[in-house]
Structure formats: C-alpha cells, structure tokens
Amino acid sequence: MNIKLLLIVILVLIFSKLMAVNDTIAIHDNMYQVDSPKKLILINQNVDSLNLEPNTIHQAINLNEVFTFTNPVAEIEVGKQYIVHNELNEAHFLYFTRLPIIHIETENNVEDEPRVLANFFMVESNKDSIRSKIGIEFRGGWTQSLPKKSFRFEFWEDTDGNNTKNISLLNMRNDDDWNLQAMYNEPLRIRSKTCFHLWQLINKLHYSTSEPEAINSVRQKYVELFFNGDYRGVYALSERIDRKQLKLSKSEDNVLSGELYKGVSWGASTFKECPYFDNNNRYWSGFEYEYPDDFTNWETLYEFVNFVLNEDSLGFYSEYPNKFDIENIVDYFIFLNLVRATDNYGKNIYLAKYTKDDVYFYVPWDLDGTFGTIWNGSQENITNDILLNGFYKRLIWDNSPNGFLDKLASKWNSFRNDILSEENLLGLLEENYNYLLENGVYEREVLAWPDCENLDFENLAYTRTWLNERLTYLDKVFNDPGLLTGVEIDKTNTDFHFYPNPANLYLQINHLNKPESIEIRNILDQLIDRKNIYSDTRIDLSAYKDGTYFITGFFENGRKSTKKLLIRR
Numbered sequence: 001m002n003i004k005l006l007l008i009v010i011l012v013l014i015f016s017k018l019m020a021v022n023d024t025i026a027i028h029d030n031m032y033q034v035d036s037p038k039k040l041i042l043i044n045q046n047v048d049s050l051n052l053e054p055n056t057i058h059q060a061i062n063l064n065e066v067f068t069f070t071n072p073v074a075e076i077e078v079g080k081q082y083i084v085h086n087e088l089n090e091a092h093f094l095y096f097t098r099l100p101i102i103h104i105e106t107e108n109n110v111e112d113e114p115r116v117l118a119n120f121f122m123v124e125s126n127k128d129s130i131r132s133k134i135g136i137e138f139r140g141g142w143t144q145s146l147p148k149k150s151f152r153f154e155f156w157e158d159t160d161g162n163n164t165k166n167i168s169l170l171n172m173r174n175d176d177d178w179n180l181q182a183m184y185n186e187p188l189r190i191r192s193k194t195c196f197h198l199w200q201l202i203n204k205l206h207y208s209t210s211e212p213e214a215i216n217s218v219r220q221k222y223v224e225l226f227f228n229g230d231y232r233g234v235y236a237l238s239e240r241i242d243r244k245q246l247k248l249s250k251s252e253d254n255v256l257s258g259e260l261y262k263g264v265s266w267g268a269s270t271f272k273e274c275p276y277f278d279n280n281n282r283y284w285s286g287f288e289y290e291y292p293d294d295f296t297n298w299e300t301l302y303e304f305v306n307f308v309l310n311e312d313s314l315g316f317y318s319e320y321p322n323k324f325d326i327e328n329i330v331d332y333f334i335f336l337n338l339v340r341a342t343d344n345y346g347k348n349i350y351l352a353k354y355t356k357d358d359v360y361f362y363v364p365w366d367l368d369g370t371f372g373t374i375w376n377g378s379q380e381n382i383t384n385d386i387l388l389n390g391f392y393k394r395l396i397w398d399n400s401p402n403g404f405l406d407k408l409a410s411k412w413n414s415f416r417n418d419i420l421s422e423e424n425l426l427g428l429l430e431e432n433y434n435y436l437l438e439n440g441v442y443e444r445e446v447l448a449w450p451d452c453e454n455l456d457f458e459n460l461a462y463t464r465t466w467l468n469e470r471l472t473y474l475d476k477v478f479n480d481p482g483l484l485t486g487v488e489i490d491k492t493n494t495d496f497h498f499y500p501n502p503a504n505l506y507l508q509i510n511h512l513n514k515p516e517s518i519e520i521r522n523i524l525d526q527l528i529d530r531k532n533i534y535s536d537t538r539i540d541l542s543a544y545k546d547g548t549y550f551i552t553g554f555f556e557n558g559r560k561s562t563k564k565l566l567i568r569r
Contacts, residue, residue: 023059035231079440148184185377187459190432195367214247260291270346271390313504339370372466377454383469397500502566509537515553
C-alpha cells in the first residue's frame, strides 16, 4: 500500500471514530416522557444545545434506554417526527418540542369533585422544573362528556389538602389554584387563548391605577400533558378568575365590599327576569356566587338587575353609568360581537365590583365557541347578526351625548385602526396556530385523539373568510346605530328614519336620507317645533311631555314624509 493511500485510510478511520464518539444523543432524565402504548416519545430539551457539535451524525438517542434512528440525523429539528427503534426493534415516534411538559401521576380516580391527591411535575426547555403534590379534579360542564378532560388542580403541602401553597407557573401569577383547559372542541386549539389575549388589549380595569397588578382576564400558556404515562396532547395552562386575579376589595364581617358572580345559565344573568333571592343558596337565576366565599348576600346584585329591568327610561339612562362601568360595557359589547361568542352574553361571563360603592363590570370566561364556531366546536357561519342581552337591549337606545351609542361608534372606529384591524386579528390567531404547527403539536393531537371530530386543519382559511365578513358587517352596524334597533334604511326614496321610538330624552335622525327640515306636531295637529337638519341630527326632547306626536320631514325635491313618534319616560 502506498503512503498516500495509507494516509487516506488513517484519516477516514480517525474521522469515523470522532463521529462515532458523538453519534448517540444523551437526554437529561427529566426532559422527556414516553407513552409506551402509543409508542410516543416527547422531549423538550433545548435542541440548540444538541446541535452544537459540527459534522455529527446522530445514530441513536439515550433515554435510559437506547433508541436507534431509522435514518441517522445530522441536525435535530423541533416539531419533526423521527422514527426510532428500541432494543426490541419496536418503532416509536420521537418529537422535540419547545412547549413545557407536564406529567401528572395519581393512584386515585379523578372525578368532578372532590379533588384527589396526585403528583405534579413540569419541566421547561430551559430545564426549569417544578415538582409538587396537588389535589386534582375535572372541571367544566358539557365538556366533561368529551374524551379529553379539562382539569382544575391545587398545589398541596400535605397529602390531604389541609395546607396549600402558591407557585408561579410560566411567569403567570403566584397562586395555588390552576386550570388545564383541554380545548377538545376547538378546531385548532387557538380560540380561547387568542380571545383572552384580545380582551386584555381591548379593555383596562377602571381601577387599574389603584391596583396595577389586577388583571381583567386570565393568561394562558400552552403545555403538553402526560397523565399516568398517557399522552393527552396540548392543553392551555390557565389562571383563574377570582378575587385575587381582579384584586377585589375584601368583604368581611358579613359586609359586602368586593363582589364576584359567575353566569352559569340563563335568567337574571341575561337580564330576562328578576325573581326574589335566597341567601341560603349560592345560586340565583343563572348566577353562581363566587365572592365573598364565607357568606352570601344577593341583595346588591338583585337591586341592579331589578334596576335594569324595571327602572323607567328617565331614571335608567341617567343612572346606569353610575351603576356599571360604561367603558367596560361598551368594550364588552364590541368584543362579544366581534368574536361572536354566542354562549357568553349571560352565561360564561363574570360580573364583578371592586368595592362596595363602585360600579359593576364584566369579565369574560370560556371563550372556545368564537370566530365562527359555537360551544360544541361546530361551524356556524353567521356574520350578520348582533348578540344582545336584556341590558344591551336598553343600552342601544341610549343616544345621549357621550352615551352608549356615541362611545360604541367612537371606540369601534378607534380600535379598527390598530387592535381590531383585520391584519392584527389574523396575526393573533396565526401566531398561536404557527407556534403549535412548528412544534408538531397537531400531529401529536391526532396521535392522542384520532377520533376527535373537531380537529380541522382547514379551519384557519374558514376563520379568515368569516372574520373579513364579520368586520365588514360590524363596520356598517356600529357606524349606523339605527340598525341596532332594527330600523331598515331605504336609500331609494325620500323616506327618513329616526330612533329610538318610543323615545325619552333624545331623538336621532338617521344620517341616510335625512330631510332638510322637520316639523313636530302633537296629536291635535298643533305645531310644537320646527328645526332645520344640518350636521346635528340629534333632537333634544327633554322639554316634551309624554305622549304621541307626528314628525314630518321635508326634502329638497318638495316631497315630505310623516311618521308617528311616541315619547315615554
């Protein structure tokens, strides 16, 4: 053998030996989970640290058991499926993910309640980890009938839950009480998380200056869950809506200060009825009493619902801003109708009060049925309707200066320039979608839940179209409030329209087909008032007595139109 050939052979042997030294990837014990029945391996160790060695071909991976790659790998990629074989030559699906991995183990049967003892372990890709005892139970109503369950859990110091402890998870609040949302009925597992984030962008708590740490929503972070070694897929780890989240004033000695109620069904919660209450019961006409938790007093909420339902027009429109945060009620109306949350205008919403003498405000909850889907995950391709409860049915007649309708149009148009631009809304949805897609989550959801009918990978295209049509419709309605009251506009003739009717303090002439002037006559045909209609189309009725009147509109072509007006207070 000549010297040149010998050198080549020696170099090849040295190179092969050097590569062989690093051909097996070693994974930290805590940074992987294996679902043996599903033949699924999930690792969230940082892949950047695994790809530091140049010119390395990975032949195998060591997870306290060596698995061999079917096809050797030069560079590990997040979200990519690898086929590996164990020593028995059994094929497994191997994934790397950036999502935190949670593993819960328990020997107890988990039910709706009470909570049972379990062990909790969570690890992040930066190797931060948390291990603790927890008490765990199922959460939700109808969703408990689905195969993939949601959970509520509480960190325990002991084995019976007598002592709890607060832990901050993934840079969220420091607390003992947490939710794991299954999102089984969400087509792409992105709606709830996007909606909670969006609501925080839209609305700020009116007392945030006094309570800068208060949050009028919940933060959610994606995690992947193993339960007793069974891979359950992606979950949203979530804070809870409670007194602590909202920083409500404490109520003590049976005296109400901060208040919190949850809408769990229909009734007083949708302002359709106001039956008398029983302070021995934590439920009243669609509401569940959340705080205070050591005594029950429905009186102040009853008085507010009764006010909305039964107060006369003069009292209602002058007093409601002193009872409910008008900025919040407008923001929630925009949010409710933007995402078309059909299950969230009485049910699945919290009603809260910061202190005894403060105003009520809304906090949304359970936002899975949104953006063109409903509570069960099915599509409902409706974009041209308005969601109202009994409170909103009165508010949409408030055309007073800086009242509900004024604020609605002003806020909507302001939001549409940034937060609620179509580009930004799609960006929020696509950011969550791309994160799950790039981490291979959707492939694993199919492995975990092959019979899930709600998984729909074409849903993002549907959502884009739905959102475009919804925004177009709301642009029209929120800038022409007469449409909220069911007034139809005929643009082809000289007819004109006004609202509200019956009216109370003000009358608004619709800007479309408006006459040059109007005359108002009483039932005896006596002329009461005559006005020219220029840019100001709002008519002050405060000096008018209750009764029946007739308004005649005069147009430039010589035609006129007469309509009946009722004034009631």
